[in-house]
Amino acid sequence: MLEKDIKDISVELEYPMGMLKDSSTADFLAKVHARVKARWKSGFSESSFRRILYCAGICVLVLLVAIFFSLVIASLPAIRNFGIWFLSGVTWDPVRSEFGAFPFLVGTLATSFLALIISVIFSIPLSIFLGEYSAQGATSTFIKSMIELLAGVPSVIYGFCGLFLLAPLVRNLEMKLGVAPYGVGIFTASLVLSIMIIPYSASIGREVISLVPSDLKEAALSLGATRFEVIRKVVLPYAGSGIIAGILLSLGRALGETMAVTMVIGNSNFIPKGIFSPANTLASAIANEFTEATGSLYLSSLIELGLVLFIVTTVINVLGKLIIRRMGVGV
Amino acid sequence: MESTVLRIEKFSAFFGENAVLKDINLSISRNKISAIMGPSGCGKTTLIRCINRMHELIPDTRVSGKIFLDNEDIYATDPIIVRRQIGMVFQKPNPFPTMSIYDNVIAGYNLNGIRLAKDEKEKVVEESLRKAALWEEVNGALHRRGTFLSGGQQQRLCIARALAMGPAVLLLDEPTSALDPKATSHIEELIMQLKDTVTIILVTHNIAQAARVSDFTAFLYLGELVEFGPSEKMFTAPKDKKTEEYLSGKFG
Amino acid sequence: MEEPSIRKRILWDKLFKVIIILLTFCSILPMFFILFFITSKGISVVNWSFFTQLPKPVGEIGGGISNAIIGTFMLIGISTAFSVPVGILAGIFLSEYRKGRLIYFTRLCVETLQGIPSIVIGIIAYIWVVVPMGSFSALSGGVALGLMMLPVIVTATDETLKLIPEGLREASLALGVSYPRTILKVILPAGISGILTGILLSIARVAGETAPLLFTAFGSPFMSLNILKPINNLPLMIFNYATSPYPEWHTLAWGASFVLVALVLGLNLLTKFVTRKWKVQF
Numbered sequence: 001m002l003e004k005d006i007k008d009i010s011v012e013l014e015y016p017m018g019m020l021k022d023s024s025t026a027d028f029l030a031k032v033h034a035r036v037k038a039r040w041k042s043g044f045s046e047s048s049f050r051r052i053l054y055c056a057g058i059c060v061l062v063l064l065v066a067i068f069f070s071l072v073i074a075s076l077p078a079i080r081n082f083g084i085w086f087l088s089g090v091t092w093d094p095v096r097s098e099f100g101a102f103p104f105l106v107g108t109l110a111t112s113f114l115a116l117i118i119s120v121i122f123s124i125p126l127s128i129f130l131g132e133y134s135a136q137g138a139t140s141t142f143i144k145s146m147i148e149l150l151a152g153v154p155s156v157i158y159g160f161c162g163l164f165l166l167a168p169l170v171r172n173l174e175m176k177l178g179v180a181p182y183g184v185g186i187f188t189a190s191l192v193l194s195i196m197i198i199p200y201s202a203s204i205g206r207e208v209i210s211l212v213p214s215d216l217k218e219a220a221l222s223l224g225a226t227r228f229e230v231i232r233k234v235v236l237p238y239a240g241s242g243i244i245a246g247i248l249l250s251l252g253r254a255l256g257e258t259m260a261v262t263m264v265i266g267n268s269n270f271i272p273k274g275i276f277s278p279a280n281t282l283a284s285a286i287a288n289e290f291t292e293a294t295g296s297l298y299l300s301s302l303i304e305l306g307l308v309l310f311i312v313t314t315v316i317n318v319l320g321k322l323i324i325r326r327m328g329v330g331v
Numbered sequence: 332m333e334s335t336v337l338r339i340e341k342f343s344a345f346f347g348e349n350a351v352l353k354d355i356n357l358s359i360s361r362n363k364i365s366a367i368m369g370p371s372g373c374g375k376t377t378l379i380r381c382i383n384r385m386h387e388l389i390p391d392t393r394v395s396g397k398i399f400l401d402n403e404d405i406y407a408t409d410p411i412i413v414r415r416q417i418g419m420v421f422q423k424p425n426p427f428p429t430m431s432i433y434d435n436v437i438a439g440y441n442l443n444g445i446r447l448a449k450d451e452k453e454k455v456v457e458e459s460l461r462k463a464a465l466w467e468e469v470n471g472a473l474h475r476r477g478t479f480l481s482g483g484q485q486q487r488l489c490i491a492r493a494l495a496m497g498p499a500v501l502l503l504d505e506p507t508s509a510l511d512p513k514a515t516s517h518i519e520e521l522i523m524q525l526k527d528t529v530t531i532i533l534v535t536h537n538i539a540q541a542a543r544v545s546d547f548t549a550f551l552y553l554g555e556l557v558e559f560g561p562s563e564k565m566f567t568a569p570k571d572k573k574t575e576e577y578l579s580g581k582f583g
Numbered sequence: 584m585e586e587p588s589i590r591k592r593i594l595w596d597k598l599f600k601v602i603i604i605l606l607t608f609c610s611i612l613p614m615f616f617i618l619f620f621i622t623s624k625g626i627s628v629v630n631w632s633f634f635t636q637l638p639k640p641v642g643e644i645g646g647g648i649s650n651a652i653i654g655t656f657m658l659i660g661i662s663t664a665f666s667v668p669v670g671i672l673a674g675i676f677l678s679e680y681r682k683g684r685l686i687y688f689t690r691l692c693v694e695t696l697q698g699i700p701s702i703v704i705g706i707i708a709y710i711w712v713v714v715p716m717g718s719f720s721a722l723s724g725g726v727a728l729g730l731m732m733l734p735v736i737v738t739a740t741d742e743t744l745k746l747i748p749e750g751l752r753e754a755s756l757a758l759g760v761s762y763p764r765t766i767l768k769v770i771l772p773a774g775i776s777g778i779l780t781g782i783l784l785s786i787a788r789v790a791g792e793t794a795p796l797l798f799t800a801f802g803s804p805f806m807s808l809n810i811l812k813p814i815n816n817l818p819l820m821i822f823n824y825a826t827s828p829y830p831e832w833h834t835l836a837w838g839a840s841f842v843l844v845a846l847v848l849g850l851n852l853l854t855k856f857v858t859r860k861w862k863v864q865f
Contacts, residue, residue, distance in 0.1 A: 056669055059669055150614050154843060157844060161616075226596035252698055256699075290706075291797065306706045317694070418757070421754065428865055429773055442755060492754075
């Protein structure tokens with residue numbers, strides 16, 4: 001079979017075989033190269049591969065655009081019906097087909113911002129600890145792993161623990177304070193949420209703090225400043241915008257968080273009166289009522305809630321990422 | 332009597348509008364070592380990358396003129412075929428890190444989907460490693476990863492890999508500039524042994540290396556071929572003033 | 584001019600350090616609590632019949648989470664099948680063409696996709712799959728989870744391939760290997776560690792997701808291998824049982840939580856192992 005190949009293809013061989021001293025090697029290589037030459041036509045062509053790559057890239061773009069438009073189109077009945085007053089309507093009553101998103105906006109903003117404040121109290125010291133005091137070593141690795149674990153625990157588990165462990169404690173607190181002892185509500189939800197978002201701002205904060213050039217810190221130290229003063233006056237101002245970006249990103253996370261919040265927020269469609277009231281966020285309202293929605297107005301109102309959520313979280317996330325990219329940190 | 336294996340006619344190469352090679356005319360003799368030297372930026376790397384059609388992989392480049400390999404216009408042939416007949420070894424040794432030494436040598440076949448019988452494979456591997464003066468050192472450890480070898484050994488592995496395809500011409504782009512002096516002299520010895528097997532074109536910025544190793548030398552300056560001739564004559568009595576200045580170190 | 588005494592400054596410095604350390608350790612305390620409670624409440628429930636039995640109706644003791652476990656794996660299988668091929672190809676696309684407006688916008692889209700709340704993804708899967716199909720299904724759940732996995736895989740592939748030195752590609756092209764083969768047989772294998780890490784991490788992320796499945800996969804008390812029918816999985820089961828009024832179901836939920844946390848942590852550990860073992864030295 002090989003001899004036949006040579007005879008058929010020998011006219012196509014590109015270079016004389018006499019250049020090789022050893023003729024058996026020459027024969028052998030000639031046979032092999034006959035096959036090489038015969039083979040070049042088959043195989044995947046470059047242009048079709050490039051086209052496939054291009055399609056995959058476009059796919060991603062198209063996906064995002066399609067998501068946005070699907071949400072808008074599905075919300076149209078509600079948009080047409082309520083217009084911009086959807087966002088300010090204070091009543092969410094499926095029975096009377098009145099859908100106002102304001103209670104959920106309040107619930108979302110209240111829980112998210114409260115959670116943000118609580119988490120920042122812990123995540124900034126955490127970033128400073130891991131970025132400044134303990135950047136290497138066993139303690140550092142241990143704490144970093146713990147943070148990773150915190151971020152990896154599923155949301156429903158947080159909700160479960162929040163419902164069975166935290167809510168009773170909050171109920172006791174409420175009884176002591178003389179408030180209605182629901183146990184669930186904005187306060188509980190904010191607490192659970194704050195624990196969940198600590199890892200996001202902490203890891204970004206840690207990175208930007210560790211990126212502060214050491215010669216700046218050494219210059220300050222050599223002038224006689226204490227560690228505390230160096231951190232306060234050199235490190236934090238330098239890393240400031242990065243830390244804020246990390247906080248923005250954890251806010252984005254908090255706004256979209258569903259399961260844990262749904263399980264401990266008390267599921268009430270009225271505007272919460274105080275920090276211990278039950279409420280609903282945009283996400284928890286969708287989670288609670290989507291499967292029971294009857295009628296296209298009800299469903300499209302819920303979807304419009306999703307649209308609002310989509311826009312808000314996207315804006316905040318993009319803002320946060322832009323700031324981070326400007327600072328040169330890989331997220 | 333020397334025959335010409337590679338003929339470069341009125342060849343120019345461009346990066347965008349910028350001409351990096353201007354009207355090069357060159358004939359490379361078969362089974363000889365031809366060195367291409369010149370100061371940084373003179374276009375010597377671009378030249379050999381045009382010979383194996385790697386230059387065109389960079390966006391916004393073009394060429395004009397012709398290059399003939401054994402009387403066949405390489406710009407009229409599929410570049411993949413050209414690259415299988417003209418091998419290249421790079422400045423920084425680049426064995427495939429996921430493959431063993433054995434697989435590295437026959438990578439040219441494996442990656443192209445050319446199936447060889449087991450004994451054919453073994454023959455090619457042994458032949459190529461012997462020609463690259465690496466067989467004695469790695470025989471017995473052929474299935475270890477290629478990245479465990481020293482720099483000089485890795486470079487010889489890359490040479491073996493290129494030789495396994497049985498190319499007519501082997502292009503070497505400053506093959507020893509990343510190696511220590513001992514490895515460098517091994518490679519230089521190897522190059523001189525290889526010229527019986529394959530025609531060698533060596534790009535180097537090391538004048539002494541060109542003098543030691545090559546039969547013919549081309550001197551390139553700012554994209555133009557200033558002088559080309561037998562190395563002995565060139566290094567002792569260069570015709571062009573620029574060549575003389577370069578050789579005596581007036582610029583580099 | 585008044586100058587704060589040095590002793591005072593040193594005092595502040597020490598106080599600051601103490602506060603920082605205190606707050607740091609406080610912030611990781613919740614992790615210990617969660618792990619402790621889940622383990623203590625869940626481990627007593629877990630036994631062989633827990634894994635192999637279907638959940639029993641209310642009022643009957645015992646029962647297991649077998650359908651939830653199968654469902655978890657099925658959903659992961661469907662979502663992986665959707666997201667991995669497209670994700671890797673899109674990642675190759677981004678790393679091959681570094682510049683240009685298209686690339687910039689595509690990267691922006693990937694980052695945006697990653698930040699979309701999971702419940703919104705659930706709504707999308709509802710609109711795109713459940714409505715045309717007319718019913719809840721494992722398929723729609725898989726699509727939702729696949730949408731969540733996609734951006735993570737694209738980013739991981741892109742970042743990994745960007746780090747591969749140019750010399751590798753040149754070596755392959757110089758041997759006359761065609762461009763598609765160079766990418767698929769040389770570049771991708773060299774980056775396999777990073778890509779696999781991305782895939783495993785995204786699996787760990789979606790294994791615990793509930794929100795996108797609430798109205799896609801929906802959940803079911805039965806064992807089902809049919810991708811066109813609703814399906815149960817661990818997080819859904821935990822949610823439904825934890826929020827129910829029945830204490831027997833709460834117990835099951837603790838057991839299921841234990842299994843879920845073990846699964847997610849196990850995946851994270853596996854990822855670390857894979858990253859180290861398959862890392863390619865250049």
